[in-house]
Amino acid sequence: MSTEINKLKIFNDPIYGFITLPNTLIYDLVQHSYFQRLRRISQMGLSYLVYPGAHHTRFHHALGCMHIMQKAMEVLRFKGVEISKEEEKALYIAILLHDIGHGPFSHAMEHSIVEDVNHESISLLFMDELNEQFNGELTLAIQIFKEEYPRKFMLQLISSQLDMDRMDYLRRDSFYTGVAEGNINSERLIQMMNVVDDTLVIEEKGIYSVEKFLMARRLMYWQAYLHKTSLVAEVILTKVLKRAKELTQRGIVLPCSQPLLFFMQHKITQEDFDSKTLNLFAQLDDYDIISALKMWQYHDDYVLKNLSSMIINRDLLKVKISEDKFTQEQVDALINKFIKLTGLTFHDASYFVTRGKIKNQAYSKDSEPIRILKKDKTIEDVVTASDQLNLKALTKPVTKYYICFPKVLAEK
Template sequence: MAYLNEKLSEEKVFKDPVHRYIHVRDRLIWELIGTSEFQRLRRIRQLGTTYLTFHGAEHSRFNHSLGVYEIVRRIIDDVFRNRPEWDDDERLLCLCAALLHDLGHGPFSHSFEKVFHLDHEEFTQAIILGNTEVNRVLKKAGADFPKKVAEVIAKTYKNKLVVSLISSQIDADRMDYLQRDAYYTGVSYGHFDMERILRVMRPQEDQAVIKHSGMHAVEDYIMSRYQMYWQIYFHPVTRSAEVILTKILHRAKELHQKSYEFRQPPVHFYSIFKDEISLEEYLRLDESVVMFYFQAWQDEEDNILADLCRRFMNRNLFKYIEFNPNLQMKMWMELTTLFKKAGIDPDYYLVVDSSSDLPYDFYRPGEEEERLPIHLLMPNDEVRELSRQSEIVESISGKKRTDHKLYFPQDLIDQLSSKRKVKEQILQLLKSN
């Protein structure tokens, strides 16, 4: 157990464009960073296909994980330390959970999860508890220490204050990715006064709360998150790239199931196609592996797979129009029929994509998912939910915004010279939107 408090002989620092420096004094943290499972995060981009829209968005899950660790370290060491509501015995557990919270992300993260019905949090816990370097390092702090770290990430750990630092509506994860993603995409939306928020954050029994004097900084943070989702994360060009990416993976799986003979067989995908991927096989997957296959599959005999891969590799993306599923399903059905007549497979080339976000919410009894609200600590020590004090937050609280787009290959439609009537009908429907 002495390992819990063991320090390096000299502090290690990482230069970071968002936090300036990331400080590591704990030997356990330093050894976790050096594990193969954590180093794998260097090969997985934080923002998936966003680099095809914002060329600076090449940063990795590795960058982000270090940033979340640093924010939690600052909260614990600079703000919570010696406060009666904070148990310093939880310090290293918090730091490890912050560092490892994204460990189970796969290549192109959310698109990959959606196609193959995976859950990165389940893989994160499997890595922490499995036969891995990470597990062996964590066990140096105690036989049950990996289990505690996994419980924090699963949000089942008994100390809810610890969980709230990693996962809540104002947590270290969000505070890092908003600033980091804004920095690397070159936009100003994600910037907010994190220094102020950290200074006025206080530990309570089951979550961190914010002193009322810091309310305006929190309002700024919530609006930053709102803008980042609609201007960056749900950018329609990025979504177009995601649509093509998911269709490539669907097509490769379909071909494999039909015993198609690939020129470049997808050996890294065999087990995932069968829904029986092992942890060892999952850890071999990263974006360089996936891009290798996409590069090779440009020369496949299957025209759909080859075309989709060429589109992704060369950024020849689908165009889009606004689409309302409630009002325009007839149009979509007509387009589906016309695409088939034109020889364009609508399963792969006519895609409705939906994005939705809930910028802030508070717990409503009876709901399936409990959202831990942000609480303000009033001058009289009373705790109040944020939207009851802030008119700005109240105006967007509980309001889910949803956006739908219809994606299609404009270039293939333009090339329908031998089927002029069908081409004109398709273009007419698309313009009628």
Template sequence: MAQSSRKIINDPVYGFITLDHPVLLSIVAHPWYQRLRRINQMAFAHLVYPGAVHTRLHHSLGAYHLMCSAVSELQRKGFAIDEEEALGVKIAILLHDIGHGPFSHALENVLIRGVHHETLSLEIMKVLNKDLDGQLTLGIDIFTGAYPKRFLHQLVSGQLDMDRMDYLTRDSFFTGVSEGVIGYDRILKMLTVRDGELMVEEKAIYSIEKFLVARRLMYWQVYLHKTVVSAEKMLVRILERARQLVMLGADVPACSPVLDFFLQHPQAPATDTSAGPAGWDVNANLDKFCLLDDFDVMSTIKVWMFHSDMVLSLLSRSLIDRRLLKVRFQATNFDEEYVQEVRKTVAAKLDIPIEETRYLVFTGEAVNTTYNSLDEKINILFRDGSVKDISEVDNALIRQTLTSTVKKFYICYLNT
């Protein structure tokens, strides 16, 4: 019996999502894509918002659904997008996050130093393209920006891409944070193209401002919530401590051989030259990477709760039991003398060397820029044919408040 070329998925945010091409079904059925089911979209946000347990697969399918709507709207307005291009841009958005590792951005550049998820996504796409006899070539060109119709790439990666459109909508839905709700349907209706560039019609100005305000509020209320920051930084310190112990020759068993591999070999080569004993070839080890997920990490941390190293076991048990490091934010950097005093207090309480307290007392900064016009712009197409950046529109809220960078400094510390 021939395989059906159409599948309907019931999504809690948008309703029914339709996959209507054999190559799309082949992508979704692939084990490397199915791995996204086992990676939380929002890492540890569920420690604050218990409903935030949706996955990268949910987000990927949601972004694909919005892309279908965007393409249909642009085609309806008469812009030239043939069926091959429509399929290509849908493939690009469906696979845009396939290179994310466990806990997504929380462990970006930690498990694999020197390699970002966009690079891994592209390498995975290339392997899948070979498996699917070159059917992903156009999608890859759109993903990388190599395809001449720039607006197609902007739909995948830009200020108003379907990635951002979905994660704001989906994350606000699953967290219950209504400040993140955006008028995605109206923005999609107002999309247009001018000189090959993606723009929005004048009638969408207020919807765009709402979209940018929602991003700002979601970052500080959800993504950079102090409890989320604490949990994510604790996760990083746990892996750093485990790696340090491995380098010292200690036995630090992981729950899976693939996680063991990345603990032993954190550094991918930055060039074509030999990377030395700690390096490894990205392409040759994609199969290992594509077996990694949140379950490997959390199961291993549960094992490390019982490790003989006090720092590793304390951090691991604290994360599992949600007894997190305390966090304090302020507008200026923390005085180094104050940080050292806190470390001395922790060292005395736990009877450990003060250098080991760097895993339990540390500082950092959280930065967010809602809209940077020096980066890719959001252009507004007016009825008279003129084009303005959203920050240049008369009485624009964006120009007044949202173009500046907001930086907050934090200290995470063991409560003594």
């Protein structure tokens, strides 16, 4: 029966127009429940509380990345770069699955549902599992993803300071948020790509597009990804889950989905991630979290109830951003003020006051550089090659500090 299905599908994408699936294996991967789950995971976490249009998903993004990888293959082959059919297929698989390990609300949940297991390692676990199900057809993609393949430029296309992932998310996130400063010319960047000694380079005439890309990245971080309202919403969400775990561990049964309950009852580290755990993780998405918050906002526990309600009704904690660090004394003073108002214990009141820091660095000198191929065939780091003084500034990490606390304390 399955042989009659037309697997060469076309998706209509608001950014690129039509996206075509290059082969039947990609179709089967997209159809897999692990990948379909990405339709239920928002690309920008809780940013829709700031930008109402930011409801696009990881599913959108993964297909977009694969589409621009197809464009990159055309350009590189046209310029004489040897890429075999097997390598091409592996690159499509690797870029399609690069984010498959994200949990609910993307980054917000990374260290709340599981203990210190990042999404990259979960992505690899998913790839290994899929590789078994697809009789080893993902082996080369996994080698490239793990930096075990000798052709360095292939990994750079998937993960570097100018990869398909960043090119798609900047353009897509800027489109859905309406933050015009994040828009980049991904077509031109791809047209300017080349490979020298198995290393990815951008031809000199594309340097302004690279400068624009780095500026756009910096502005998107301040205006969207590190926006103070998204930031405080993510802080609250991690606190909710921390509280839910604490109550569950005390033997209080909270209403929620089975997969979520499993992760609240067990402390899951990298070592514990067997295939049973992976399959439970694959059942988790934004919907589990939202439906839990909707129920928890009516719970008897003051902390759980109020924090859940803050997200559901978008009535968040107040957040202040500063160039200077907030001290523990400032935190304690706010907690004590809140105790006077509510009669909570210090432990419970401290759920409502948090300090932390955010860092923005558009271009890192310590990572793999973006290389510019000059007309005389020499290769330079973009910062050296550029006449834009701003680019030097973009290499400096900018750190800001924040403190969140209940709004009632701001009125006192």
